[in-house]
Amino acid sequence: AGKSDHQPAGRYVDFPVSVVLPAGGSGERTGLQTPKQFCSFLGRPLISYTIQAFERVSWIQSIMVVVAKENMDLMTDIIQRFQHRKVRVVPGDSTRHRSICNGVLALGEEEGGRSAAERPKVVIIHDAVRPFVEEDFLYKIAMAAKEQGAAGAIRPLVSTVIATTSEGYLDHSLERAKYRASEMPQGFTYDVICQAYQRCSESDFEFGTECLHLALQYCGTNAKLIEGPPTLWKVTYKRDLAAAESIIKETLSRSACIITGGSTQAATLAVALQKAVSALDMELDVIPDLMGDNARYLLKEWNFIQVSVNTSCLSEVEAMFVALEAANRALLHPLVVIWVRFSSMDELSVSGRMAEPAAIMDLASTAKLRNILLYGIQLHQSKEAERWEKSVLRVAEIASALIRDRSPALVGQLLQA
Amino acid sequence: AGKSDHQPAGRYVDFPVSVVLPAGGSGERTGLQTPKQFCSFLGRPLISYTIQAFERVSWIQSIMVVVAKENMDLMTDIIQRFQHRKVRVVPGDSTRHRSICNGVLALGEEEGGRSAAERPKVVIIHDAVRPFVEEDFLYKIAMAAKEQGAAGAIRPLVSTVIATTSEGYLDHSLERAKYRASEMPQGFTYDVICQAYQRCSESDFEFGTECLHLALQYCGTNAKLIEGPPTLWKVTYKRDLAAAESIIKETLSRSACIITGGSTQAATLAVALQKAVSALDMELDVIPDLMGDNARYLLKEWNFIQVSVNTSCLSEVEAMFVALEAANRALLHPLVVIWVRFSSMDELSVSGRMAEPAAIMDLASTAKLRNILLYGIQLHQSKEAERWEKSVLRVAEIASALIRDRSPALVGQLLQA
Ligand SMILES: [Mg+2]
Ligand SMILES: [Mg+2]
CATH class of the missing domain: 3.40.50.360 (Flavodoxin domain)
Incomplete structure (x- = not known):
């Protein structure tokens, strides 16, 4: 933030875009009691930074935050305290897919029975723990999602990926050039993501994690993959908390x-x-x-x-x-x-x-x-x-x-x- | 550091172990001019922290640092300035495998024609930009390498890995549970790593990156894979520099x-x-x-x-x-x-x-x-x-x-x- 030199000049999105922000994670990997999205940086929880990253984008209409039921009050307090405007909160469910699905459905029902014309054309799904996403990349995802039905961020693999035998030995290593890490944000037309969740199985809801995969399997939509910047990175480990704080301090x-x-x-x-x-x-x-x-x-x-x-x-x-x-x-x-x-x-x-x-x-x-x-x-x-x-x-x-x-x-x- | 409460009590390695530390990377991904391994933290280059991590382990005999020819003087200065004792420096080569091979060969030739009995039994290969490796994990790698011929650190995948079509669309996503990220350190018996480099092809030297793969292909050695702690992480991006500094400061x-x-x-x-x-x-x-x-x-x-x-x-x-x-x-x-x-x-x-x-x-x-x-x-x-x-x-x-x-x-x- 600070200076707006990275604002993509003259780019405007002329269709309605909304965001679903699943924030139900338990933060086991940081080794902390507080889930990462609620950890504070300079007195403000991480999720508020992520909300701010979307709120400052003029063409994003609304942000649906999905949190575990026990955190609904906490989340409502955060929204009030930091005066977020475009946000609504809905309760999550037992798995990531069920929670995202709740958020998508809530977008369709916004303000009591809106007509199809008022629904978002594109839904961007993001993680609450990736606060540094920038407008120009959101623009690319939104445009590609509208055109292709689905789009997702990818990054090069940092490590070689290997397959292991059931006894814990090396089976084979993958050719790194052929694979990518699937990251967030991802974008879908409202119709594609709704259809995917209507058609997918209980097993998908229970064990699946990849929305792009559901769009492919149940809507025949091949997602456009877009190489994202390192700033899309996900706050995962304890060391990432320090890195995030350092980036925030540097920006300020x-x-x-x-x-x-x-x-x-x-x-x-x-x-x-x-x-x-x-x-x-x-x-x-x-x-x-x-x-x-x-x-x-x-x-x-x-x-x-x-x-x-x-x-x-x-x-x-x-x-x-x-x-x-x-x-x-x-x-x-x-x-x-x-x-x-x-x-x-x-x-x-x-x-x-x-x-x-x-x-x-x-x-x-x-x-x-x-x-x-x-x-x-x-x-x-x-x-x-x-x-x-x-x-x-x-x-x-x-x-x-x-x-x-x-x-x-x-x-x-x-x-x- | 600081307190030695994580020192594995009573564990001792009764065979000679040496380390090869390739430090030839150019650090493109940090977006900095200085290669990451030479970036300073509290006045000391990262590679000196990594050397220290090995030097304080009593059963590690020697550390062979492999650096690009143009950095030989810089590296020698670092060793003198911070009074490192177990270290020798050898020049690297055009690829990662060639550089590691130089280091392994230099271990065999140490101090002018040592006999086979004096050679290391196990060689640990590590990255100069993973400074937080701990003794107990090095112990696990050394023991497994001696027993199996080869051993390597693995970590769970943070992101879903996907295969892309040549046009940049989603082809399929991998089942996350079946794959792991291959990390460092890795350990090999001296015989296995030498044989692997003697037998492998020019194409392996040129394009390969995974030592475990060479051991499997040319020596028939199935590496034992050991789940490592998050501290094995590699300083890769600019944000990692901040995370590393924060960890060092916290330790102090x-x-x-x-x-x-x-x-x-x-x-x-x-x-x-x-x-x-x-x-x-x-x-x-x-x-x-x-x-x-x-x-x-x-x-x-x-x-x-x-x-x-x-x-x-x-x-x-x-x-x-x-x-x-x-x-x-x-x-x-x-x-x-x-x-x-x-x-x-x-x-x-x-x-x-x-x-x-x-x-x-x-x-x-x-x-x-x-x-x-x-x-x-x-x-x-x-x-x-x-x-x-x-x-x-x-x-x-x-x-x-x-x-x-x-x-x-x-x-x-x-x-x-
Ligand atoms: Mg921007
Ligand atoms: Mg230790």
Whole structure:
């Protein structure tokens, strides 16, 4: 997210598309008690990230989440808490196919007896634990599904696949080039997936896992297979939780916005910081405030660096919090705000005051409750060029580390540059 | 690492075992310029972690690393820098099989014409990018290889495997229960792997990838397949780099040792901290110093928390650095040292001095060059019980976050509890 440069320009889907998201898994393979789809990343369950990946696609109409009966309340809470709009929840069943079938049927019955014309033309089926699916790939699946009746994502095999004897010995190995891993998402016309589930056997419902297989067997529909990107990967093992968190953090750490309050000294520092972070792979914009046109910075996933010159007063930060709150900006992700307290030489000679550590700690404790992570950095002006450059570089390094790590334990600290 | 509770008690291998570690891959799938095996984690290349995984196994005699000719110097530098002892490096060749064959032949020729009796009985072949392999699994592979001639790790398939038509449509899907993913390590008797490479065709050398397949085809050896743990996983994609780093950091963050300097006040704080971190899944030991028996804390992967009471003087930390340096403790991993400056009420009333932030920053900058990450936490005694408990909890949270994150950008900071 963050920047929309991967948005496929000019692509639009002119038929209704809905999504079924089976989220009934028990998460045995992570070795955790919580099923993976409900594990939290930066305070938000994985399934909410996956829902968001579909919700931001304009041509997707609705998302049917299928969860185990015992998780219906939990799921409803998640939808309310993170203000998801396109979502409905239906109870799952004893197997994956039965659960997906529930979701498909519920799409047809939406809002009490809709006519055939209002039903989705294409149904995309995805996993709740593949949160990084992108719009351009969903587009490919939707178009191919409409044209062929069925379409599915594939990936190259990472390991050689072998057949084993019943005694646990090597029987033979498969020629890797001829096979692929079948992944998600998959897409079907509504008619094909309905028919497949109407015609398939109890044994299919009980033991089958592959929807593409049912479409082939019961509708004669040969699915179009489309090579997907690595981002389709499924959060399966404990290590995948760390990988997912790292991807989410990286996505949130790409850009920050320095607010100078119109001060010339702050603007000079901001330009020096821009130069220093360019090596750290972060985009930095400099603006005087968040008024007028600059309010657009409140709408995307920017982090904020407020520079205050010669003052221990946090009023500029408090004003920013009001704007962030009004824009509901910390709803989906914890937001990083860094207060850089910049003391010029003159101020030092006049008062020599340090910023009051207790003030920023108090403000940070309150902000944390609203999902805003506030950190402070103290910087002293130096007329010695080398020393000044070193301090600016340290501000850049510290700010970049704080934004990347998002450590809740370190909020309210006033760090020295 | 860290604790050796997973060491298989009483298992010993009474025949010579050596390892061939092909490390010639180009790392295309990570999308990075550096091949994965040379990507650094906490300042050390991945391949060094994999070498360490074998080096710490007492019954493994030697490790033959096979690298592309252009990386021979780099590899030699890594071995010197991280003081690997059991390793030799040989140049690879144009394909995986040719490279492994080079390594196997080099094992036979070790130290100029050794006799057949000195050759390894079993050769384990592994990937440089699977650093988390454990001793107990290597034991299983070595024993099965000696008994059966060949043995290999397998894992369940994560995705359904499908056959595709030449036009990119679904042909059929495989019955998942009958197949497995073939992973590493694999083990062979020296005779079987040598014979397989002597007899196999140019086409096998050119296009083959599976050593187990060669053993079956050219030696009639049916490999024993052994289900391996998820830790055998291969660092393949960019997300895997994050997962690997997270696993390494977690391993290094399990235990810390509080040094009280014999002070009663420090010991009381240490006990309160022990209670506070128990919720944070970290083991905390309390010792007065690192002398005598306690020098054993220098030998394993402990982190250190030095408590200094009523002093701004860092001499205790400096003394610890000398001991750590003497034990060569920061060779393989950056080591975290946290200085907790504990001010009791009396001291505040007497002098009110803050610790000098410049002193700890200077010491931290020097220590960082020697792979030691020093952070400071300032804590004031409070007679108000609730406030005191909150402060102790904050020390625990900050210390735990610093140890887990190991952020180089934050060294030398004096944080407020
Ligand atoms: Mg996209
Ligand atoms: Mg072990």
